[in-house]
Amino acid sequence: MKRRKSIETILSHAGLCSDPATGAISTPIYQTATFGHPRLGESTGFDYSRTSNPTRLVLERMLADLEQGNRAYAFSSGMAAITSLMTLFKPGDKVLVSDDLYGGTYRLFEKTFKPWNLNAEFVDFSDLAAVEQSLDRNVKAFFIETPTNPLMKITDLKKAAKLACTHDALVIVDNTFMTPYCQRPIPLGADIVVHSGTKYLSGHNDTLAGVVVAKTAGLAAKIGFIQNATGAVLAPFDSWLVLRGLKTLAVRMDRSQENAATVAAWLTKRKGVRTVYFPGLSGHPGQRIHKTQSSGPGAIISFRVAGPAVVKKIINRVKTITFAESLGGVESLITYPISQTHADICAAMRDRIGVTDDLLRLSIGIESCDDLIADLDQAIG
């Protein structure tokens, strides 16, 4: 059997020689809305860029290959990807969703889809027995983040997929934090993978993007219809930026994860820091499962301090690390979930899951680890 090229090779060749006309190493940016037909009724395969654009298609094929799915679709943002995906379902359907999740996803479910009677129930997916309790015949899908945002809870994907199967439910995994470099949900049993490509895939905090990868041709066709009909497509230039970012995904993830492991270990010993959440720390709940389904701990660390006053002090004092939303770029960022990424989640749920005013989230980049630790050290004081 022909050996599948290793992922580092696949990534560094993202878009390589995709232009048959010239052999250009870098994918051309097809900055075009429409395409000439050689003859009436004959198409080059491209008619209108909303439906399909050659630059976007190179990216989409790359993503399908990386996630080992049948077909991938690129959208103008992660939220556009999730919105489009959710319109696969209909009123009366229910989706069981990881209860520790990005606030924008929560907002979409509660404010946009709930009024349409498309309901989400938020459950702790690190406890599949609890998930089973919530299964009823309206449940049509699981929507899982693993590790979760921001408390790094782990879900056993294989077991979750088996459970979903008994109920004929689809398994959707938001793989933003891990990326296909570290975790591939489809071979583990997922039906659909979703990404905010804005984060690690592009890797430079310079473009928004969303991705949906479908395991089967049947699902792919349905998602393709939605992408075309509702048109939240990723533009050619931005597709090209994501492709460019993918080329360094492996080295960026390697360096970020290495840094994150060192920073996390340092944080556990640092005075003034209470709990540290990082899948790479021994004793992290679910670490054993995480190690069976992924090849790295990721580069996101959450940690608790004494309270909002300390939070404010740290945020105001960091110099190397930037206080901003988002994550996954080459530059390290610090975020305050309760007021930023998770602000839309109702207080009761935030309290229940532990997103409180003493929690900070770090996205570790590829700076010198010593500089990052020195910065945190002076900021924590």
Added chain:
Amino acid sequence: MHTASRDAATGALSIPIYNASTFHQADVEKPQEWEYGRGGNPTRRALEELLAKLENGAAGFAFSSGMAAMTTAVMAFVKAGDHIVATRDIYGGTYRLLTGFLPKFGIMHTFVDMTDAQNIERAIGKSTTLILLESPSNPLLRLTDIEAVAGIAKKHGILTILDNTFMTPYLQRPLDLGIDVSVHSATKFLGGHSDLIAGAVIVKAPERAGAVKFTQNTCGAVLGPQDSWLLIRGIKTLSARMDTQGANALRVAEWLAEQPWTSQVYYPGLSAHPGHEIFKRQATGFGAVVSVKTDTVERALAIMKRVKLWNVAVSLGGVESILSYPRLMSHASIPTTEREALGITDTVLRLSIGLEDVEDLIEDLEQAALTPP
């Protein structure tokens, strides 16, 4: 033309392209102007402010495509159980949204011939919350008395959305005529160069902006900064392009009307075009889209196959002339019987007239129509 073209920080006469997904927060305790690209991006904002100014609306919003704009506008204002009254001959993609996507969510519709505004009155029911119109319509350029529709809508407390793609605010300002929301495929005349896909929604009343902003942010079908910048760039030449393309279109329409092999020409600028007088009240130009019905199917197909200068493609609104065949292209989503009942038969050609020398365009059409097989 001058709005959105100056960078405050440096005075640059072209707004920078902010390829940024996130922004440094100066103060943890206070919300900042720029937080995350999906919610707001300076390049996109410059475009959105420009769109609002052009349409004389309170706020503008830019999307990744016309369909994304249309979908977002509907999602912002319509809920499950609502009913929409829509123009009967409408772009195929909008038709598909209304018939193939929204009904699943309990949003129903009725198509109405809006050349007579009273037909709308008859179609309104208890659950009607939206009137969705195109004027001129695509592709037969049927005209609606916009003010009359706005009046009917207001009487019933119904929202109106008008797809102003063909005219652009340079020629027609629906919000000034009483319409609540203007929607565009900015891919077409606004962009003007067939080089980007984009959509726009502009609301008249400030209190309507919140719903669109929320849906744009939550569902995230935003236009990227690069394409926002390209769209601003395109808009700079909108007036010059529309003027010349409109003049070309009138000449082409008049010439087509004289040809023995055409059975009908559709162009608001022809005095025989139904609604021509109403149109002059609500628009300051006739646009650059002309449709024509040929005498035979063979003629229509021959023209499509033999033109050399005209581009055979989907879409419209660019500086290069495009010849489309609605039956197989823009209106392929509409089932045959319905499509033919609307008059979009296999003899209809749609011409988007560009900036070429109009005599060159005419010469090419003539050779394509008359060359023996």
